Amino acid sequence: MPYNFIKNVILNENTPSKELELQPLPYSKTDLEPVFSEDALFYHYNKLAQTYVDRYNKREGDLDFNEAGAFLHNLLFPQFQRVSPSNEPNGPALEFILEHYKSFEEFKKKFAETAMGIQGSGWVYLAQDGNIKTITNHQTRQDIVLIIDWWEHAWALDYKWDKKKYLENQWRIINWNVIGARVG
Numbered sequence: 001m002p003y004n005f006i007k008n009v010i011l012n013e014n015t016p017s018k019e020l021e022l023q024p025l026p027y028s029k030t031d032l033e034p035v036f037s038e039d040a041l042f043y044h045y046n047k048l049a050q051t052y053v054d055r056y057n058k059r060e061g062d063l064d065f066n067e068a069g070a071f072l073h074n075l076l077f078p079q080f081q082r083v084s085p086s087n088e089p090n091g092p093a094l095e096f097i098l099e100h101y102k103s104f105e106e107f108k109k110k111f112a113e114t115a116m117g118i119q120g121s122g123w124v125y126l127a128q129d130g131n132i133k134t135i136t137n138h139q140t141r142q143d144i145v146l147i148i149d150w151w152e153h154a155w156a157l158d159y160k161w162d163k164k165k166y167l168e169n170q171w172r173i174i175n176w177n178v179i180g181a182r183v184g
């Protein structure tokens, strides 16, 4: 249930409100090494992503921005898994990619071209119509199949300047079962 992270809280009958939650990680903080160091994951998940949730719940700052930041990180972290020697897409995720691209290699190439074209902070994602789309800053979208964080905070700690290497490494930790479920 990738979108099911919003807990509605009714404060009183005339003022419906809601609280956001950060989805628990389905792995330990060291499981994504060496793609993400424990430090980088802690900083990204426990500090940055949690701050979007906390600020939204306290009604601080821009509500739409913080809500979208929480929403996107709740799609990002659950789609990762431990590094495995060969992590190729399979099942419905592979079928979906091959419906829209000649091969997984071609898909990765196009994904990288789109990502490297982003100026400033944002996100790049595979959409339910098969296209690769971008998001400036944070925005809530309902058509996300696979998403990569293109904000500097996602890559700077482990990859310094090398965004290309960061993206290449993401393919080593994608949980294709999660992606397959989103396709459906």
Ligand SMILES: [Fe+2]
Binding pocket: 044, 048, 073, 149, 151, 153, 154
């Ligand atoms: Fe992020």
